Amino acid sequence: MAEITENTKKILEVILNLKEGQVMSYRDVGALAGLPNGARQVLEFCIRCLKNMNCHGGV
Template sequence: MQPFTEKVIKIIKNIPRGKVMTYGQIARLAGSPRGARQVVRILHTQSEKHQLPWHRVVNGKGEIGFKEGDLHDIQRELLENEGIHFNINKRIDLQEFAHESSQQI
């Protein structure tokens, strides 16, 4: 496993219940500020294997990355069950719900 992948998995596993992180935020903490798309790929391929809380990762606008549909609805429900609220524009207030981890892994 690549070091970046290992770091991303560790970061995602440590997102606490009721908080979210963005793809870009995770990429920066893992040492690749422009690696947000790689974070998406890692989530897609490694979530089940490593039991990642994939639902706690959103885009930089605080939106769910999936288009409307089953996965979008599942992610929204999982987040709401953790106490995360969406505004009228279907966005999460990142000021309130973002997990701020300044520690680079």
């Protein structure tokens, strides 16, 4: 099992703080997590860790 990185923790914090029905791009989640070029990291996180959550077309 892979270790949870600080960046992963930051991404998860942003996603968990979204209000119900709120839509945000991968880029915006990355920016709020302090990762201005982190859209791909957010996408990978959604693919690998949140398969039961609808992350397509916005988080």
